[in-house]
Amino acid sequence: xxxxxxxxxxxxxxxxxxxxxxxxxxxxxxxxxxxxxxxxxxxxxxxxxxxxxxxxxxxxxxxxxxxxxxxxxxxxxxxxxxxxxxxxxxxxxxxxxxxxxxxxxxxxxxxxxxxxxxxxxxxxxxxxxxxxxxxxxxxxxxxxxxxxxxxxxxxxxxxxxxxxxxxxxxxxxxxxxxxxxxxxxxxxxxxxxxxxxxxxxxxxxxxxxxxx
Numbered sequence: 001x002x003x004x005x006x007x008x009x010x011x012x013x014x015x016x017x018x019x020x021x022x023x024x025x026x027x028x029x030x031x032x033x034x035x036x037x038x039x040x041x042x043x044x045x046x047x048x049x050x051x052x053x054x055x056x057x058x059x060x061x062x063x064x065x066x067x068x069x070x071x072x073x074x075x076x077x078x079x080x081x082x083x084x085x086x087x088x089x090x091x092x093x094x095x096x097x098x099x100x101x102x103x104x105x106x107x108x109x110x111x112x113x114x115x116x117x118x119x120x121x122x123x124x125x126x127x128x129x130x131x132x133x134x135x136x137x138x139x140x141x142x143x144x145x146x147x148x149x150x151x152x153x154x155x156x157x158x159x160x161x162x163x164x165x166x167x168x169x170x171x172x173x174x175x176x177x178x179x180x181x182x183x184x185x186x187x188x189x190x191x192x193x194x195x196x197x198x199x200x201x202x203x204x205x206x207x208x209x210x211x212x
Contacts, residue, residue, distance in 0.1 A: 005053070006065040006072075009043040020091070029089050033066060033075055036096035043068055050089045054080060061105050061142045063097060076103055076139055097139035104173060106132040108145045109181060116151035119184035124155045127183045133161070136171045143167045148181055158183045 012019065012030070020030045029050045034040040043066065053059050059077055066073045075094035083090055097103065109132055114120050133146055148164055160178045172179075 004063045004065065006067055007045055007049055007053070009045050009066050009068045011068055012042045012044050015042050024090070029092060031092040031094060033068075033073060033094045033096060036098065036101075038096060041068065041073075045092070047089070050092060054082075054089055058144060061107060061144065063139060063142070064094070066094065074098065076105075076142075099138075099140055101139040102136055103139045103142070104134065104136055105142055106134050107137070107143060107170070108132045109148055110145045111148050111150055111182070113149050113151040117153045117184065119153050119155040119157060120150070122155060123187035124184045125187060126150070127185045129180045129182055133181070134173045135166075136173060138169050141167070141169055143170065146170070150184075153184050155184055155186045 009031070010028075012023070015030075023030050023044050024047070027047045028044040029047050031043050031045050031050075032040050033043060045066075053064075059080075062076075064075055064077065066075050074097050076097050077092060078095045079093040081090040081092075082088065095101075095103065109128070109130060111126065111128075114126065117124070117126075120126060137143075146164065146166065148159055150159070153159065158180050159182045160180055161172055161174075162178045164181065166172075
């Protein structure tokens with residue numbers, strides 16, 4: 001999993017839209033820490049710290065420590081809002097976590113061994129159906145990504161979750177079917193050839209029918 005990090009925060013007593021706007025004008029981002037059967041805690045974080053963490057990758061799958069006026073709280077980001085125009089953080093929700101906390105997260109999918117895929121060598125295209133997989137995972141064991149091995153795959157093959165070697169304790173939330181993660185699609189040229197062959201066979205069959 002990604003390296004944990006610490007963010008300094010200030011507790012805030014005032015909440016609401018007016019208070020949030022004032023915080024943003026002063027270079028801060030309003031946030032809240034909730035969960036673990038405790039009262040939600042409203043906090044303010046440094047804008048630059050939050051911006052670089054969100055845009056640096058792995059933000060939603062990395063445990064963080066929030067230092068609130070000297071009190072350290074372990075959390076996992078659960079949601080955040082960005083300004084639709086300027087793309088800067090507007091608000092962040094954090095979930096309190098402990099070593100026994102199980103969380104639901106979306107884990108990115110990474111594909112390996114494309115050079116060992118027969119289908120891709122033949123001109124096939126990797127069609128990604130799922131760029132991430134939603135799973136239940138212990139909070140302190142969240143993997144940075146899930147690897148999907150493409151070695152030996154051929155044109156028309158589908159890669160299902162059952163064929164993926166998942167890390168220990170990673171349990172997909174979808175359990176009622178063997179869902180597809182990606183397929184190896186035939187290139188347009190091969191599809192065209194197949195269509196032409198099918199058309200030729202159909203024409204031949206029609207001619208034979210007319211002769212009879």
